[in-house]
Amino acid sequence: MRRIPVAYLASYLLSLLGNSIAGIAFPLIVLQVTGSALGAGAVAAATAVPAVLAGLLMGVVIDRINRRTSSVVTDLVSAASVAALPVIDMVSGLSLGWFILFGVVGSLGDVPGMTAREALLPAVVRHGGIGAERLLGIRESLGAAALLLGPALAGGLMVAFDGSTVLWITAATSFAAALLTLLIPHRVGAIAAPADEAGRVTGALGAADAGPTAAPSPSGWAQLRDGWRVLSRSRFLVVTTMLSVASVTVLAAMQGLVLPVYFTVVGQPGMLGFVLSALGAGMLVGGAVYAVAGARGRRQVWFRVGIVGTTAGFVVVAVLGSVWTVLAGAFVVGLASGMFGGLIGVLMIERIPEHMRGRIMGTQNAVMTAAPPVGIVVAAVLTEYVSVGVAAAVVAGAWVVAAVVGLLARSLRDLGPVDDPAARDEAPAVAGRA
Template sequence: MTPAGGTEGAPVRPLWRERDFVVFWGAQTFSVAGDSFAYVAVPLLVLHVTGSVAQMGLLTGVAGVASIVAGLFAGALVDRFDRRALLIYCDLARVVSYGLIPLAWTFGPQVWLLYVVLPVSEAIGMVFQVTYVTAVRTLVRDDRVTEANGLLYATYAAAGIAGPLLAGLVTERFGATAAVAVNAASFAVSVVGIRLIRFGGQATAPDGQAVPARQGPWRELLAGVRFLWRHPVLRPLTVLLSFLVFLTYGLTDVLIYFFKHDLGRSDGEVGVILAIAGLGTIAGSLLAAPVRRRLWFGASWIGAQAVGALAMAGIGLSGDIPVITALAAAYLACASVAGISSMSLRQQVTPDRLLGRVTSAFWTIHNSTGPVGAALLTWMAGRYGAAEVFLLAGGGCLLIAVAALLTPVRRAAPEQPEHTV
């Protein structure tokens, strides 16, 4: 069987020699580095002003709801409009939205503004992320999708290490709003890079059939839902991830609260710890493709979820910073292996004409549990303690990994033709 986009017997060039992929790779690395500043700075802004981990969780939850709502129409936009233009417009909008925070804060703390900017930015980010997933499919051959995703996530993680480290230092020296300003600027750099990229055409489907007439957002979303439901592996995978997202969506806020409240660490130290833990994401991203080749899909996804769950529970059992940092790194490595395997499978088995809507439906469904989970977990951390939350979440995730063994998710190669619909 000849991989899509390739010619049988043709030499395989390293991805770093593919011009459009490399430009996309570099542009998004800058963007993720900036996102890492907001990843640290926004929760700290809330914590400094309110002192409440529940407020941190509420903001995360509200932003998550906005992302879910955006998912209703993101797939339809991506499947019908120019992907390059969508990426550029999304980044320009985020330059403006995040830029409002440091501007407004010059007149004093404006926590209310975060409840406007963050949801808007997350909604825009959902459109961007759906577009991003479909873009990767047009930049590399189908048989190299997992490799491409691994490289992208590895360098994103490398940027994510420098980001939290620098964000903690910038926040400690200049304030959290300065770190948010860096995030806004990073989106401008991303715009410049994306303007240099050429994506594949999408006016017609790969089989030559014309793109269907435009329908309402619900009908467009249902087209993606129907594909997920009919696919024997994507269906249970979506359900399992809905439970996983519920248990993990708010863990970053809980971890920051754990370091600040329970362990008494400074903003700079929090940035350093998160940066070191981010090494796990790099390791997992680079391991995703070889692990999937060796263990195939089912064992890779289920094994990564099980080991990650044990690492998460271990955080709740330790009060030692180096141990917690190592366990957080292990969890992030496992999350990368599982996440890249899942996303690559979806990219491989979905027709290009449906990929935006399927991605949108997939994320909308399983992310719908996240805001409630974030609000509940952060409330529990404030009420009962962060350690208890990590124990509970780790145990729940382990049960989900065990449950996956009873579903078609355990299949070795669901991307093969006999498993597609």
């Protein structure tokens, strides 16, 4: 494998691994320093809104500057926000306010960083001599590996070192990710400025939707609006975004509330970790399968296998039967999600207009960041006022509805490759009119 995809994948793995470690270690460190569970909750709440807003608004910046540069900058922002905490601890001591402040700063790099890496994907495929299916399959597997290793590493680090040392290690992963991204040549991240963005927006939306063509505007707000218009008026993008949002929402509700309550009720709270491991193992295998075989066979078959497999896994988990049944269901969900996620990534490379990838994918990532808490709250209310079994059934039912919509959507019936760059810019309009 050539240097470009290796550097990209290694950077992706380190960045995600750092986030996975921080997700476990950061709340524990806040608890150690402040002694307040409410304080840990306040940090999480304070960082959520800026992360969503950054995802919505920073897409314009990602579409204006070199995408390798934007990936490096966002990783450096994440690294600096974490590294600042042990420095302040040495100088004056930490308090809840410092955690909130630098938690907010770090959140401004998280979703834009995710978007910048995804916006860079088509260029990595073009310049890296690697097929999109193979690249996305490997990426899905690496993401699963990071999610499996991160919590274990966080737990081990918290036992072996003090909080400040753990923060330095976490910051180092983001810094190393930035250095690895620098191994990608600057030219790979360059954005070809469209000759007429307004005309391209008209093409992306379709003549029936766009109305009169206006002169191109340099305004960031105008560019942001154009990206949202393409996303909201493309049936293909609306349906695929809906499926992704439904998936992360249901997963969050199951992992964050339904399964913890269920295992507590049956007196086996320790089994939750094994279920999450089964999910991660399934994603690892599914991503590997797609990396090896994704370029073969019909994409529609991969799509249906992913949708049906995820549905079957969620239903098995929602039954809340024996522990082994739940473990099996979680593995099936991960296996199908690994394949489905790889396919969706390939489709996004081909069908999102490249000069709008930052804006469109930034909006998608922002919505997917905001959706999981909603699923957890709904599951919590149902569990509190009805039962955990009903909560599981409703959450799984939400995915079943989304899956049926995806399987019946006309815009997802033709998933064939779109190779021509001009055709790629038109793809949302084609999908929307399909």
